[in-house]
Amino acid sequence: MDLLSSLYPFILGWLDLIVRWFHIVVGIAWIGTSFYFNWLDSKLDRNLNDEKIDGELWSVHSGGFYHINKLKGPPTKFPKELHWFKWEAYSTWISGIVLLILVYYLNAESIMIDKNINDISVFNAIIISLSFLVGSWLIYDYLCKSNLINNSLLFTISCFILATLGAYLLSKIYGSRAAYIHVGACLGTIMAANVFRVIIPSQKDMVDAALSNTKPDLQKGISAKNRSIHNNYMTLPVLFIMISSHFPFTYGHKYNWLILAAISLIGALVRHYFNLKNKKQHKVWILPIASVGMILLMLYVSLPKIDKMNSSVVNEDITFTEINNIIKYRCGVCHASKPSFDGYEEPPGGIVFDTSSDILKNLDKIKSQSIDSDIMPPGNVTGMTEIERNKIAEWIRMGATINN
Numbered sequence: 001m002d003l004l005s006s007l008y009p010f011i012l013g014w015l016d017l018i019v020r021w022f023h024i025v026v027g028i029a030w031i032g033t034s035f036y037f038n039w040l041d042s043k044l045d046r047n048l049n050d051e052k053i054d055g056e057l058w059s060v061h062s063g064g065f066y067h068i069n070k071l072k073g074p075p076t077k078f079p080k081e082l083h084w085f086k087w088e089a090y091s092t093w094i095s096g097i098v099l100l101i102l103v104y105y106l107n108a109e110s111i112m113i114d115k116n117i118n119d120i121s122v123f124n125a126i127i128i129s130l131s132f133l134v135g136s137w138l139i140y141d142y143l144c145k146s147n148l149i150n151n152s153l154l155f156t157i158s159c160f161i162l163a164t165l166g167a168y169l170l171s172k173i174y175g176s177r178a179a180y181i182h183v184g185a186c187l188g189t190i191m192a193a194n195v196f197r198v199i200i201p202s203q204k205d206m207v208d209a210a211l212s213n214t215k216p217d218l219q220k221g222i223s224a225k226n227r228s229i230h231n232n233y234m235t236l237p238v239l240f241i242m243i244s245s246h247f248p249f250t251y252g253h254k255y256n257w258l259i260l261a262a263i264s265l266i267g268a269l270v271r272h273y274f275n276l277k278n279k280k281q282h283k284v285w286i287l288p289i290a291s292v293g294m295i296l297l298m299l300y301v302s303l304p305k306i307d308k309m310n311s312s313v314v315n316e317d318i319t320f321t322e323i324n325n326i327i328k329y330r331c332g333v334c335h336a337s338k339p340s341f342d343g344y345e346e347p348p349g350g351i352v353f354d355t356s357s358d359i360l361k362n363l364d365k366i367k368s369q370s371i372d373s374d375i376m377p378p379g380n381v382t383g384m385t386e387i388e389r390n391k392i393a394e395w396i397r398m399g400a401t402i403n404n
């Protein structure tokens with residue numbers, strides 16, 4: 001029993017690894033097939049004058065030539081095996097939820113809840129999380145079934161405003177990383193539910209109609225088409241959120257929800273450019289606009305930090321002993337080979353500040369987590385002061401020497 005409880009954190013770590021690996025692999029398969037079929041449909045040669053064939057495409061890959069035909073209607077004789085593409089979506093969503101449980105729900109205290117933002121209980125944090133997942137689908141689905149769907153510009157703007165509002169609310173409920181991940185989880189849930197509730201049922205209806213020689217439900221086909229276009233635009237923000245944990249200057253920013261909205265908008269614009277290009281509409285000006293947007297965003301996030309690093313707020317000389325002490329008391333309680341902070345068996349993220357070379361090795365990370373943002377210490381549990389952050393900033397600016 002003792003062995004089992006000491007193994008628990010390791011088992012959790014390995015489960016995290018396996019499920020995350022799986023999640024990425026099936027996610028690539030899902031988005032890959034979706035990108036492939038989008039591309040395929042746009043590249044079909046449609047000048048065939050064939051009664052039955054809508055378009056054809058030749059390609060060469062994996063040691064062979066492929067000749068693909070898209071039919072105008074259903075096949076006259078059904079093939080022995082018809083391939084559907086749905087398990088990629090379902091398994092991505094299921095593994096995503098398992099990850100949410102493993103990484104966030106089971107560590108809610110340290111990684112979901114930030115007492116400086118909102119002091120909620122673990123139970124409430126999880127209930128709010130589940131409500132967001134279900135709620136975002138219900139609201140989105142309602143909008144798709146309303147008349148708003150007929151006005152695509154108004155529909156897009158409404159969804160964007162609602163998603164930004166969701167991101168804002170989440171950033172006022174959870175710690176910054178959990179807030180970002182929840183926006184991604186809500187979008188991912190909408191995407192998977194689109195496949196499960198609308199796209200696959202519409203394809204089933206098409207197959208049933210073909211088998212019974214009746215006409216498929218036109219409305220179902222239109223809804224499925226709309227939902228797959230929505231999924232197509234949502235992929236870029238969702239993928240950004242999946243990698244965002246590497247970029248603390250995004251999720252750790254004071255207005256992290258606004259930065260997420262801006263990056264999503266830029267991503268969707270780029271996606272829009274390629275979608276139009278596939279339809280042979282070359283709106284080249286979209287790309288420079290997206291690039292300028294990205295540069296402005298970078299300046300907005302970075303310029304204040306340069307000011308902070310350059311304004312010498314600390315006048316006295318800073319010794320390494322002082323820096324070492326700050327790091328030892330504010331960070332070392334968790335980030336040590338033997339952490340003393342309650343509930344920590346292992347140094348989180350494998351990061352330790354035991355020796356001066358540990359500190360030097362991790363300078364960039366210390367800077368990004370504690371100076372450019374205040375992500376660390378989480379929820380400022382160890383009460384790090386602004387003066388201490390400025391001292392570390394100044395010490396790094398002066399060249400981070402350790403000989404005093």
Ligand code: HEC
Pocket residue numbers: 110111177245246327330331332333334335341348349351362365366369370376377378381382384
């Ligand atoms: C209460 C314990 C605790 C304290 C105190 C603490 N950290 Fe952390 N730290 C964590 C946890 C938990 C993680 C893992 C977070 C995650 O994976 O999201 C982490 C992760 C990190 C990482 C790795 C981040 C990454 O994504 O690569 C760095 C760097 C870091 N902390 C630096 C610091 C610094 C610098 C301080 C002091 C100013 C500090 N931490 C104080 C708990 C703590």
